[in-house]
Amino acid sequence: MENSIYIGLSRQMALSRDMEIISNNIANLSTPGYRGQNLVFEEYLSDPKGTDDPLSFVNDRGQYEITTPGSVRSTSNPLDVALNGPGFMGVLTEEGETVYTRAGDFTMDANGTLLTSAGYSVAGNGGGGITIPANSTEIKIDENGYISNQDGQVGQIMMVEFEDLQELQPLGNNTYATNSAPMDPQNTSMKQGYLEGSNVQPVLEMSRMIEVSRTFQQLQQTLQGEHERLRNAIQKLLAS
Amino acid sequence: MIRSLDIGSTGMLAQQLNVDTISNNIANMTTTGFKRQRAAFRDLLYQNIDRPGSTSSDSGTTLPTGLQVGLGVQAGSVYRIHSQGTLQTTENTLDLAIRGEGFFQVSMPNGDTAYTRDGTFQLNENGEIVTLQGYVVDPGITVPADATSIDINAEGEVLVSLPNQTATSNVGQLQLANFINPAGLNGIGDNLYLETDASGSATTGTAGTDEFGTLLQGALEQSNVNVVEEMTELIAAQRAYEMNSNIISTSDELLQTVSQLR
Numbered sequence: 001m002e003n004s005i006y007i008g009l010s011r012q013m014a015l016s017r018d019m020e021i022i023s024n025n026i027a028n029l030s031t032p033g034y035r036g037q038n039l040v041f042e043e044y045l046s047d048p049k050g051t052d053d054p055l056s057f058v059n060d061r062g063q064y065e066i067t068t069p070g071s072v073r074s075t076s077n078p079l080d081v082a083l084n085g086p087g088f089m090g091v092l093t094e095e096g097e098t099v100y101t102r103a104g105d106f107t108m109d110a111n112g113t114l115l116t117s118a119g120y121s122v123a124g125n126g127g128g129g130i131t132i133p134a135n136s137t138e139i140k141i142d143e144n145g146y147i148s149n150q151d152g153q154v155g156q157i158m159m160v161e162f163e164d165l166q167e168l169q170p171l172g173n174n175t176y177a178t179n180s181a182p183m184d185p186q187n188t189s190m191k192q193g194y195l196e197g198s199n200v201q202p203v204l205e206m207s208r209m210i211e212v213s214r215t216f217q218q219l220q221q222t223l224q225g226e227h228e229r230l231r232n233a234i235q236k237l238l239a240s
Numbered sequence: 241m242i243r244s245l246d247i248g249s250t251g252m253l254a255q256q257l258n259v260d261t262i263s264n265n266i267a268n269m270t271t272t273g274f275k276r277q278r279a280a281f282r283d284l285l286y287q288n289i290d291r292p293g294s295t296s297s298d299s300g301t302t303l304p305t306g307l308q309v310g311l312g313v314q315a316g317s318v319y320r321i322h323s324q325g326t327l328q329t330t331e332n333t334l335d336l337a338i339r340g341e342g343f344f345q346v347s348m349p350n351g352d353t354a355y356t357r358d359g360t361f362q363l364n365e366n367g368e369i370v371t372l373q374g375y376v377v378d379p380g381i382t383v384p385a386d387a388t389s390i391d392i393n394a395e396g397e398v399l400v401s402l403p404n405q406t407a408t409s410n411v412g413q414l415q416l417a418n419f420i421n422p423a424g425l426n427g428i429g430d431n432l433y434l435e436t437d438a439s440g441s442a443t444t445g446t447a448g449t450d451e452f453g454t455l456l457q458g459a460l461e462q463s464n465v466n467v468v469e470e471m472t473e474l475i476a477a478q479r480a481y482e483m484n485s486n487i488i489s490t491s492d493e494l495l496q497t498v499s500q501l502r
Contacts, residue, residue, distance in 0.1 A: 016244075017289075017307075017309065019490070019491065019494065020243045020247065021310075022487070023243070023244035023248050023251070023312070023491070024283075024309065024310035024312060026248070026251060026483050026484055026486075027247050027248065027250050027251030027254070027312040027313040027484060027487070028251070028281070028283050028310070028313045029251070029255075029480040029483065029484075030254070030255070030258060030281055030477065030480055031282060031283050034283055039307075060289075060307060061307070062290060062307045063307055063308060063309075075278075075321075076323060076466075077278075077321050078323075103282075105278075105280050107317075107319060107421070107423050107424075108420065108423065108424075110420060110421055110437055110440030110441075111420070111440070112420045112421070112440075117316040117317060118282050132420075134420040134440070135443075135450055135451045137340070137341055169286075169306065169308065170286050170310065171286065172282070172283050172284050172285040172310070173282045173283070173316075174283060202479070202483055205483075206483060206486065209487065209490050210490075213490050213493050213494060216494050216497055217493075217497050220498075223501070224501075
């Protein structure tokens with residue numbers, strides 16, 4: 001009998017999940033290569049009495065990634081690369097698995113191995129990592145990901161594209177994993193000395209946050225109203 | 241609901257670190273040989289609410305996307321960008337700038353070797369070439385007390401003119417050190433760096449050979465801080481900080497609403 005309260009509650013729970021996603025987007029405002037997320041809601045029908053007048057609850061179905069490219073800024077750091085196009089760069093985890101990233105803020109370790117800022121090795125095109133020789137002075141990275149020093153090429157950064165960008169699941173540390181097979185990059189090129197920021201649009205996120213907050217309050221009043229109504233009904237029944 | 245409070249605080253902490261790093265860069269705008277730093281951020285782990293690929297019905301259909309909630313941001317590292325700073329002519333005899341790769345080596349009082357790009361050198365009471373802190377530049381070079389002029393050429397040879405001699409005499413050769421990964425050096429203040437496991441061990445050599453840069457006497461390397469870039473980053477960091485604090489106040493409002501539920 002309290003179904004209108006539960007419907008309101010289902011929406012409030014979905015809203016609090018939405019708030020978490022929004023907060024994560026804003027918290028990652030300056031994370032390189034970060035892609036904002038949005039929540040998808042669905043209607044969940046429940047018809048306990050078997051009438052043709054079902055109740056519709058809200059369910060948080062899943063999230064999707066916003067795939068627009070992030071803003072690219074110049075850093076003049078030779079080990080920063082930005083991707084132009086829909087592709088991703090390959091990264092090797094400690095377990096040797098290949099995951100993917102758009103964050104091109106690379107560094108080196110003491111052996112000259114190219115690393116991501118999380119310390120994962122950047123994948124070379126032929127598998128394995130990329131090692132830059134110790135005496136390199138001018139490191140150049142061309143638009144196809146070939147790294148060269150004064151003596152010639154030393155490796156190529158793995159660049160891939162995917163058919164369905166929504167299949168990529170975020171793992172943290174600016175990386176994504178997927179089960180679908182990567183394709184050769186057709187429309188992606190690399191730019192050295194630039195870094196892609198996150199694609200989070202602060203205005204959008206802030207207004208979504210206001211919306212969450214206000215809807216939450218509104219529902220609260222609905223719940224309160226319903227609560228009043230029930231109490232009044234019970235009191236009137238008792239009085240009569 | 242508690243999650244978004246915590247997420248907002250991770251964002252504020254990260255932006256605080258960002259502002260700290262930027263302020264240190266701006267404060268060291270005119271520090272000789274200073275290399276700017278940058279904070280690198282990473283997204284934190286994700287919590288799976290609905291795992292992608294889990295079954296959505298008995299007939300084996302699967303969810304195309306999952307529901308994963310990220311838990312905020314973490315500061316990965318603050319690292320130095322060792323790009324060349326601009327050179328400023330000072331016409332001071334013992335001012336040296338490195339054009340290209342390499343570091344001067346400095347013997348610390350405790351016996352360690354430190355590395356620096358700051359070539360503001362002086363002579364101590366024994367005629368040794370020392371840094372501004374009085375640490376001896378390695379390898380130690382002693383300039384005779386009666387030297388009338390000191391010339392340091394591009395390869396780091398220290399040539400002095402002595403009274404009653406027409407030819408200059410060579411009193412030593414400065415050596416440079418380089419690292420495979422200079423970003424991994426440990427900054428200890430006073431414009432000095434120490435080698436770490438991440439930087440790799442130092443390779444030493446003569447200026448102008450292999451990958452080493454050349455020396456320029458009478459000039460100093462300025463910091464590589466680009467003020468315009470730092471100021472715009474500061475604005476962006478401050479706004480991001482504000483937005484993160486807004487997450488916290490909005491989460492607070494939501495919690496307040498909940499507490500009025502009864």
